[in-house]
Amino acid sequence: MRLQRLLDTSPIAVRPEDLAKPIDWAALFEAERPVELEIGSGKGTFLAQEAAARPEVSFFGVEYMGKYAAYMADRLRRGGLLNCRTTSMDATVLVRDHVPSQSLQAVHVYFPDPWPKKRHHKRRLVSAAFLPELERIVAPGGQLRIVTDHPEYAEWVAEVLERATLERIDYQPPASAREGEMVGTNFERKYTVRDGREFHPFALRRPL
Numbered sequence: 001m002r003l004q005r006l007l008d009t010s011p012i013a014v015r016p017e018d019l020a021k022p023i024d025w026a027a028l029f030e031a032e033r034p035v036e037l038e039i040g041s042g043k044g045t046f047l048a049q050e051a052a053a054r055p056e057v058s059f060f061g062v063e064y065m066g067k068y069a070a071y072m073a074d075r076l077r078r079g080g081l082l083n084c085r086t087t088s089m090d091a092t093v094l095v096r097d098h099v100p101s102q103s104l105q106a107v108h109v110y111f112p113d114p115w116p117k118k119r120h121h122k123r124r125l126v127s128a129a130f131l132p133e134l135e136r137i138v139a140p141g142g143q144l145r146i147v148t149d150h151p152e153y154a155e156w157v158a159e160v161l162e163r164a165t166l167e168r169i170d171y172q173p174p175a176s177a178r179e180g181e182m183v184g185t186n187f188e189r190k191y192t193v194r195d196g197r198e199f200h201p202f203a204l205r206r207p208l
């Protein structure tokens with residue numbers, strides 16, 4: 001039996017077919033709080049840390065690999081982090097079909113898959129085509145935050161962001177990052193320890 005079916009992940013994990021179009025964040029979280037979205041949450045390290053550090057915020061994580069999404073939801077549920085919800089689907093579909101305009105205090109994209117082969121560039125999450133959607137969902141005063149370790153993808157992101165309508169600001173690590181960390185995700189910890197990679201951060205803000 002697949003891992004997802006063995007775990008009791010309610011009320012954290014929400015099935016894509018149960019997500020409203022558009023999502024009513026207050027109804028989904030059963031609370032009126034600012035909402036932050038993490039795209040490509042992996043095993044949920046960032047969400048687990050941030051949701052514990054900032055209980056006054058609602059966190060939504062989207063991860064399309066089912067086994068990671070199940071692990072993440074179970075981890076958040078075991079941690080009692082009821083200010084989190086997650087789903088397992090393609091983030092581009094989630095954003096396009098479900099996320100209301102200017103509804104998010106932050107959109108976090110940490111270590112998106114770089115798809116280094118040229119013929120795969122069209123799969124890159126940060127793209128000229130998807131940037132307007134990423135910008136659309138950021139609330140006034142809110143941020144779009146991207147970090148990559150891949151030098152060529154970093155150049156690509158910088159080029160894509162030249163078209164951004166939000167203002168570029170300095171990137172600040174999140175509240176839960178440890179000393180010297182850019183974000184503090186699984187991916188960052190694994191590769192910093194293993195081969196000391198350089199990370200490239202980007203942050204944009206919608207003016208108030």
Ligand SMILES: C[S@@+](CC[C@H](N)C(=O)[O-])C[C@H]1O[C@@H](n2cnc3c(N)ncnc32)[C@H](O)[C@@H]1O
Nearest residue numbers: 040041042063064065090091110111185186187
């Ligand atoms: C390199 S991993 C980084 C995971 C995590 N952010 C971290 O830093 O540990 C990228 C993750 O994004 C997920 N992902 C990539 N494209 C996605 C998409 N379009 N929608 C949802 N998840 C996506 C992948 O399945 C993978 O788990």
